[in-house]
Amino acid sequence: MKLSASIFALLAVATFSSVDAAPAVSADPAVQTLTIPLAENPSYQRNATRAVLKARGKYSRFINSPTTFATGTVPMTDYLYDVEYYGTVKVGTPAQSLKLDFDTGSADLWFASTLCTNCGSTQTKFDSTKSSTYVSSTKTWSISYGDGSSASGVVGFDTVNLGGLSITGQGIELAKKEAAAFQSGPIDGLLGLAFDTIITATGVKTPMDNLISQGLITSPVFGVYLGRQTTDGAGEYVFGGYNSNHINGALTTVPVDSSDGFWTITASAGTAGTTSLGSFSGILDTGTSLMLFTNTMAAKVAKAYGATDNYDGTYTIKCDTSSFSPLTFTIAGTKFSIPAADLVYYRGTTCIASFAYANLPFAIFGDAFLKSHYVIYNQAIPNVQIALSK
Numbered sequence: 001m002k003l004s005a006s007i008f009a010l011l012a013v014a015t016f017s018s019v020d021a022a023p024a025v026s027a028d029p030a031v032q033t034l035t036i037p038l039a040e041n042p043s044y045q046r047n048a049t050r051a052v053l054k055a056r057g058k059y060s061r062f063i064n065s066p067t068t069f070a071t072g073t074v075p076m077t078d079y080l081y082d083v084e085y086y087g088t089v090k091v092g093t094p095a096q097s098l099k100l101d102f103d104t105g106s107a108d109l110w111f112a113s114t115l116c117t118n119c120g121s122t123q124t125k126f127d128s129t130k131s132s133t134y135v136s137s138t139k140t141w142s143i144s145y146g147d148g149s150s151a152s153g154v155v156g157f158d159t160v161n162l163g164g165l166s167i168t169g170q171g172i173e174l175a176k177k178e179a180a181a182f183q184s185g186p187i188d189g190l191l192g193l194a195f196d197t198i199i200t201a202t203g204v205k206t207p208m209d210n211l212i213s214q215g216l217i218t219s220p221v222f223g224v225y226l227g228r229q230t231t232d233g234a235g236e237y238v239f240g241g242y243n244s245n246h247i248n249g250a251l252t253t254v255p256v257d258s259s260d261g262f263w264t265i266t267a268s269a270g271t272a273g274t275t276s277l278g279s280f281s282g283i284l285d286t287g288t289s290l291m292l293f294t295n296t297m298a299a300k301v302a303k304a305y306g307a308t309d310n311y312d313g314t315y316t317i318k319c320d321t322s323s324f325s326p327l328t329f330t331i332a333g334t335k336f337s338i339p340a341a342d343l344v345y346y347r348g349t350t351c352i353a354s355f356a357y358a359n360l361p362f363a364i365f366g367d368a369f370l371k372s373h374y375v376i377y378n379q380a381i382p383n384v385q386i387a388l389s390k
Contacts, residue, residue, distance in 0.1 A: 046079075046080050046081065046289070046346050047346070048289075048313075048352040048353070048354075049310075049312045049313060049314050051083075051288060051289040051290045051345075051366075052292070052313030052314060052357070052358045053313070054287075054288065055105075055285070055292055055360075055364055055366070056313070056358040056359065057144060057149075058105055058106060058285075058287070058288075059283070059358075059360055059364075060144075062260075062361055062362065076088075076102070076235060076236070076237070077099075078226070078227050078228075078229060078234070080229075081228075081229050081230075082226065082228055082229060082289075082367055082371050083367070084187075084287075084367075085102060085226055085235065085286065085367070086099050086100055086101045086102065086187055087100060087102055087191075087237070088100075089160060089161070089191060090160070091111075091158055091159070091160050091172060092126065092128070092130065092131030092132075092134060092158050092159060093131050093132045093158075093159055094131075095161055096124070096126055096127065096130070096131070097124065098111050098126060098188040098189060099124065099186065099187055099188045099189075100187065100188060100189050100190055101189070101191070102190075102191050102193060102286060102287075103191065103192050103193060103194075103285070103286055103287030104192075104193045104194055104224070104263055104284055104286045104287065104377065105192075105194060105262065105263075105283060105285030105286065105287040105288055105364070106190060106192040106194055106198070106287060107192035107193070107194040107195060107196055107197075107199045108141065108143065108190060108192045108199055108200055108201065109160070109170070109171065109173060109189070109190070109192060109206070110141065110143070110151065110172070110173035110174070110175060110189045110190060111172070111173075111174070111175065111189025111190075112124065112125045112126065112175050112182075112188050113125050113126045113127070113128065113153065113174035113175055113176070114126070114127040114128070114129070115153065115174055116174075116177060116178065117177055118177060118183060119178055119182070120178075120182065120183035120184055120185065122185075122186055123183075123185075123186070123187075123188050124188045125188075126172075126174060128156055128158070128174065131158055131159075133158050133159045134156055134157070134158045135156060135157040135158070135169070136154070136156050137154070139154065139155035139201050139202075139203070139204070140152070140153070140154055140155065141153060141154070141155055141173045141200045141201040142200060143200055149178075149179035149180070149181040150177075150178070150179050151175050151177065151178040151179065151182060152175070152176060153173060153174045153175040153176035153177065154173075154174050155171055155172070155173055155201045155204060156171075156172055156174055157169045157171055157172065158170060158172055160172065160207060162207065162211075165211065165216045165217070167207060167210045167211060167214060167216065168214065169210075170205075170207060170210055171204030171205060173189075173200075173201055173204075175189070190287070191207060192206060193206070193207075193208060193222065193286075193377070194206075194261055195258050195261045195262070195382075196209055196261075197258075197260075197261040198260075198261030198262070208220075208222065208239070211239055211240070212379070212380075216240075217239055217240030217241075219240050220378060220379045220380040221240065221241065221376055221377060221378045222237055222238060222239045222240070222376070222377050222379075223236075223237070223238040223241060223242030223243060223374065223376045223377075224236075224237055224286060224370070224374070224375050224376075224377065225238075225243065225246040225389055226286065226367060226371040228371055245390075246374050246389050247374045247387045247388075247390070248374075248387060248388040248389060248390035250387060251374075251376065252331065252332050252333070252334040252385065252386050252387065253332065253383055253384075254331055254332040254383060254384050254386055255332075256378075256382040256383050256384055257281070262283040262285075263283060263284040263285075263377060263382075263384060264281055264282070264283050264284075264362070265282060265283075265284060265331060265384065266279065266280070266281045266282075266331075267279060267280055267282065267329040267330060267331050267363075268330045268331070268333075269329070269330040270297075270327075270328065270329045270330070271327075271328045272300065272304035272305065272325075272327050272328075273304040273305065273324070273325045275300055275301070275303070277293075277297055277300060278297075280293075280294070280297065280362065280363050281363065282362055282363030282364060282365045283362065283363070283364050284365045284370065284377075284384065285364050285365065285366055286366075286367060286370060287366075288364050288366035288367065289345070289354075289366055289367050289368065290345060290354055290355065290356045290364070290366045290367075290368055291327070291338060291355045291363070291364065291365065291368040291369050292355070292357060292358050292360065292363055292364035292366065293355060293356075293357055293363050294357065294360060294361060294363065295357045295359060297357075297363070298315075298355060298356065298357035299357075301327065301355050302315045302355070305317060305318075305324060305353070306318060307353050307355075310352075313356045313357050313358050314352055314353065314356050315352070315353040315355065315356065316350050316351065316352060316353070317343065317344060317352065317353035318351065319344060319347055319350075319351040321340045321341050321343055322340075324343055325340060326338060327343060329369075331386065332386075334386075336369075336372075336373060336386060336388075337372070338354070338368055338369050338372065339372060342354055342368055342371070342372065343355065354368035355368070371389075372388065372389060373386050373387065373388060373389050374386070374387050374388070374389040
């Protein structure tokens with residue numbers, strides 16, 4: 001089934017609500033960490049087609065044809081059955097709170113501002129004139145997405161506080177204009193956690209770069225646990241370490257190819273039921289809801305589960321998953337799976353699969369995969385460590 005264009009605009013921007021800071025959690029007392037937990041909000045209407053378009057735009061260039069150490073906790077929200085995750089970040093002096101989508105598939109830190117001529121009425125807009133630590137620049141930025149949405153503006157520098165860790169002189173991208181898809185949504189912007197080689201504002205460091213260079217964290221890693229509404233409805237980002245309380249079993253170390261600026265890993269094999277998928281590379285991307293495959297591989301997966309192509313990147317799938325086998329990948333010699341129940345992304349009169357395609361030559365390990373696994377991202381080596389989550 002095709003989802004209407006009016007619904008497409010809802011996926012990338014859902015109605016977000018601000019949350020307050022909570023005490024820090026550290027898995028290892030010898031390591032300085034910043035922990036960012038997540039909460040859940042069931043009010044957003046999910047849309048798989050919009051998720052495909054968002055990812056397609058993000059990776060469009062690949063489409064075929066003495067510092068004081070501190071810790072802090074920032075609560076986050078998980079939108080409607082694990083669609084999107086965001087947290088509150090404080091910017092400027094005095095601090096202004098902004099609701100940002102934490103995204104390992106992009107590297108920019110951008111948000112709505114009072115300079116914006118058409119930003120949404122529900123968005124919190126950063127006012128640089130009210131910050132005593134804001135420094136302007138002549139740099140500009142612009143982001144475009146495959147569905148036609150976009151945002152653009154100017155670059156400034158200010159203090160950015162992540163749950164008590166205060167980054168000074170952080171490059172921030174202030175939106176002066178944004179597409180209708182963002183205007184009608186609730187998020188104020190994105191906090192990118194990919195590598196700085198893909199920042200649209202050249203010469204600007206990522207928040208993770210600055211956490212490391214300013215000595216705010218002692219280890220160049222962050223651990224990610226994405227929660228589920230069906231269980232605890234929470235989750236967290238831990239900067240500078242990880243939380244072993246959410247790790248179920250042994251960690252598997254996986255090499256990362258960061259040459260394109262992304263957290264790209266290789267699966268030596270994949271299995272959908274009895275169908276072999278072969279080896280493939282894919283990007284670990286917390287900012288994409290679905291598990292995306294190449295067109296050919298997606299067709300194999302769909303056939304294995306009896307799903308019907310909607311010809312917009314999505315598939316209609318049987319709502320009852322009791323007869324399904326997990327979708328399994330072998331990564332660095334260890335098998336990791338998307339449970340059968342998670343193969344359905346949206347449940348309604350008909351159901352939409354959590355796997356899709358976007359005319360890309362690689363896969364995207366989105367939230368459909370990541371919410372079953374704990375991932376520790378090491379920016380220095382680079383590599384990741386993956387385990388089942390709990």
